[in-house]
Amino acid sequence: MSTESFVEPSPTPLALLLLGRGADPESERGVECPGDLPAASDPDLVARAQAAKAALGDRVFVLGHHYQRDEVIAFADVTGDSFKLARDAAARPEAEFIVFAGVHFMAESADILTGPGQAVLLPDLAAGCSMADMAAISQVEDAWDVLADAGITDVTIPITYMNSTAAIKAFTGRNRGAVCTSSNAKPALEWAFEQGEKVFFLPDQHLGRNTAVLELGLSLEDCVVYDPFRPQGGLSVEQLRAAKVILWKGHCSVHGRFTASAVADVRERVPGVNVLVHPECQHEVVLAADYVGSTEFIIKTLDAAPAGSAWAIGTELNLVKRLALAHPDKQVVFLEKTVCFCATMNRIDLPHLVWMLENLVAGTVVNRIEVDHDVAHWARIALDRMLALPGVGAAPKD
Ligand code: SF4
Helix, strand or coil, X not given: CCCCCCCCCCCCHHHHHHCCCCCCCCCCCCCCCCCCCCCCCCCCHHHHHHHHXXXXXHHEEEEEECCCCHXXXXXXXXXXXXXXXXXXXXXXXXXXXXXXXXXXXXXXXXXXXXXXXXXEECCCCCCCCHHHHCCCHHHHHHHHHHHHHCCCHHHEEEEEECCCCHHHHHHHHHCCCEEECCXXXXXXXXXXXXXXXXXXXXXXXXXXXHHHHHHCCCCHHHEEEECCCCHHHHCCHHHHHHCCEXXXXXXXXXXXHCCHHHHHHHHHHCCCCEEEECCCCCHHHHHHCCEECCHHHHHHHHHHCCCCCEEEEECCHHHHHHHHHHCCCCEEEECXXXXXXXXXXXXXXXXXXXXXXXXXXXXXXXXXXXXXXXXXXXXXXXXXXXXXXXXXXXXXXX
C-alpha cells in the first residue's frame, strides 16, 4: 500500500459525547450504561478480556459487526453484517450469552432469531442507530393512517430495511410486508410489486430510491419522500396516489455524508481509481460511482480486485481501514477527506466489552436486549417473508 493511500483522521469526540445521550427506551436512542467501567487507560484491558472470555468458554459467543473498532473485533468469534451475525448466533444454540458488538436494532434481530435459552447482550445500551431512530413506531403508524385516508393502504406493501427497530419490522409483518437487506432490496421490491401496486419503504430513503430507480427501472418521479415532521408527510393525496414508491425520510448519518464532489475529487487525486460505495449513499453519489453494493459486496470486490488497482471506498471508516490493511498490494482510500466513523457503533469499546464479560463471569447478566413477544412474532413474519424471496434464504446480507 502506498503511504498516501490511507490517512487515518482523528475521531470526533464531541459527536461521540452528543450521540446516544438521554433515556428513551421506546426508540433506538440509548440509555445510561450502568456500573463501573474499567478505565480506557487500564493497560490490562486486553488481558482482562482474554481471561474473562476464556473463563466463559463456549457459554459466550461474541459477534463483531464489520464497522466495529479493531480493539473489539479482536475478540469477535465471528464478524459480518447484521443479518449474517444474527443467523450465526442462532446457529450456536450452546452459547448461553450472545454478546453483540454492534448496535441496538442488530441485537433485537438476534434476539428474535435466537432460541429462548440464549440471552442477547449489548455492551453499551447507548449504541443505537441514527437511521433506525428516524422512524419511530408512532410516526410510522400515523403515516399509515395518512395512507389509509388517501385510500391506498390496500394496494401498498411496506418494506423495511433491516436497519430498523423491531417495532417497525413488526408493523411491516402485520401489514403484509417484508424486511430487506442492502443486498436483497431488489427482489424484495419486485416481490412487493407482485403483492400490490405501491411500496412504502422504511426507513432509508436512499436505499429505497437507489433500488427502485437503478435496479427496477422506475423514475425519480415515481418516488415521493414522506417527511414525518410535516403534515400529511408533506405530500398531497394526489401525490400519494400517483407514487409507486413512498420513501420514508430517513438516512444513515455515515453513508449520507458522502458527496458527488468527493467522487470527482478522488478521481482527480487518484488516477484510474475505482469508486465503490454502499447503496445507503445519496443517489447522486451512487450515480457518480463505478460500483455499488452491500458491505459483503464491498469486501468481496476488494478480495477479487487485481494487484495494483486503486479503490476509493464509500462506507464506514473502520471497515475501510481494515480493507486497506488487508490489501497492501492495492491502493485503498477512503472516499471522503473527513471522518466518517459510525459514532454510535463506536460506543462499543474494549472497556465496555471487559465490563460485560467480567459481569458474566461473576454471574450477573447485564444489558440484555429482549423483544416483546408480540413484536417478535410479527417481526419474525416479516423476516421470514424476506427469507422466502427467490435466492435470498441461502445467503442474505446486510
Ligand atoms: S452505519 Fe449508519 S445505518 Fe449503520 S449503524 Fe451506523 S448510523 Fe446506523
